[in-house]
Amino acid sequence: MEKSKKLVEIFLILMLASSAGLLRNHIHTKGIPLKGHWDKSEGVVTAGSNNSDPAAGVLEEIRSPAEAKKLFDTGKYLFVDARGTEMFMEGRVKGAVSFPVNKFDALWQDFIKKYPVGTSMIIYCSGRECEDSHTLGGLLEGMGYSGIKIMIDGFLGWHEGGFPIESD
């Protein structure tokens, strides 16, 4: 009898908490879908968002490093590294510029001066387990840039492909 009372209490707590969690998620501006995208073979893993801005553009994804290399060879694209400065210095796509996404507010003005709106660019970060390149791409779109491409395999995929890199 004692055990069944405890089971009922445990069930009650779990049900109340689950209901509160689901309700909060539904109304919260940072709520996430009940099912995210966690299969790397399909693209960048992400929890997703219930509140994506429908007016925001969908960034074009480059789905293989070889595809990115073809664009690299044209010389028409600026490669932008969204990772931290330390990782950038340890190794980056040859000729890439650093723009850590967590320093966007401090860096965007200088970036726009050097690379005005209209510059064709490819943004990358660590790979398919990182969304920073998408985040930076969205922020730059908000500044007026268009046609931004995301190299979803990131520096890891580029490096594994044996493509040109440099470091400090």
Add this chain to the structure above:
Amino acid sequence: MREGFRLKATDFFSSPYMDLAARLFLGSVFIYASIHKIMEPAAFAKVIYGYYLFPGASINLIAIVLPFIELLCGICLVTGIMPVSSAIITGAMLLSFIVAISINLARGQEFDCGCFSVTSSSHSSAVELLIRDSFYFAVSLYIIIFRSGRKFCIKEEIWQKNTRTG
């Protein structure tokens, strides 16, 4: 001397003030731990993903529900509402955290996407986390097995007709 020592050990397991301290401590830890996860569910989902233990279909659901279980259990422990049941749930959660961390330690795996979107409030190693969670688990066990009268409990069992406030 030996009898004195035995009495002190018994006091530890029957002192309502020790139980109160354990509930307040564990409850506060869980309330605090839940806040960031509730505010940033996407980042918490990424952390869950990083254990490579859960099916993709369950990750978001865990990220949505788990922090509220932590919050509610924390509140129940602090206020003395169904403290034993709350401690059983927190103990089960801590045991699962310990198992998950141990599996990743055994695999030599550490999730590091190198991204800013996954913020970590501390840079504790897996071993530090194991030690910490094991301590919390021991506190949960203490609350569960405590048998003397509890102090400052709003509702020790939902079946109780009269409330006890110490």
